[in-house]
Amino acid sequence: MAAKVNTKMADVERKQENVEVIDVRTDEEVEEGIIPSAIHIPLDQVEDQMNQLDKEKEYITVCGSGKRADKAADMLNDHGIKAKTMEGGMKEWDGEVR
Numbered sequence: 280m281a282a283k284v285n286t287k288m289a290d291v292e293r294k295q296e297n298v299e300v301i302d303v304r305t306d307e308e309v310e311e312g313i314i315p316s317a318i319h320i321p322l323d324q325v326e327d328q329m330n331q332l333d334k335e336k337e338y339i340t341v342c343g344s345g346k347r348a349d350k351a352a353d354m355l356n357d358h359g360i361k362a363k364t365m366e367g368g369m370k371e372w373d374g375e376v377r
Contacts, residue, residue, distance in 0.1 A: 281340075281352030282363040289339050289365040290374045293317075300339045301325075301362075303351045304369070308343060312369070312376030322347045325354055338362040344370050 284292065292298045293316065300317040302309060309319050320328050322342070332338065338355060340348035340362055348364040355362035365372070 281349060281356055283345075283366045284339060284363050285366050286371050286373065289341075289372075292337075293339060297335065298337050298339065300341055300365075301351065302341045303347050304342050308369075314341065314369075314372065315375055315377045317341065320351075322351055325351045329355060329358055329360060332360055334360055336361075339365050341365045341372075342368045344368040 289300070293300050293314065300314050302313050302317045302319050303322040303325060305321055313319060338360065340351040340355070342348040345364055345366055345368045348368060352362040352364045
């Protein structure tokens with residue numbers, strides 16, 4: 280199981296040069312707001328698009344509450360891409376959105 284990070288640490292870590300956030304929610308959910316600078320890759324497309332990710336970076340996966348983000352982080356980690364999950368997902372996020 281992937282490591283977890285709380286929303287406050289995710290907000291700090293996402294601003295580091297070697298860290299990116301991947302939002303795995305649906306298009307409709309993302310229309311309600313997404314973390315600035317996050318990459319949107321719906322969960323059902325993560326496996327197909329993971330070859331486009333930089334293995335030198337670390338990723339924080341995000342969804343609505345954390346379950347889909349867990350699946351995405353596990354997939355990425357299984358393929359040698361460092362990923363962890365933001366606990367509580369966007370339901371717990373109180374930072375800025377775009």
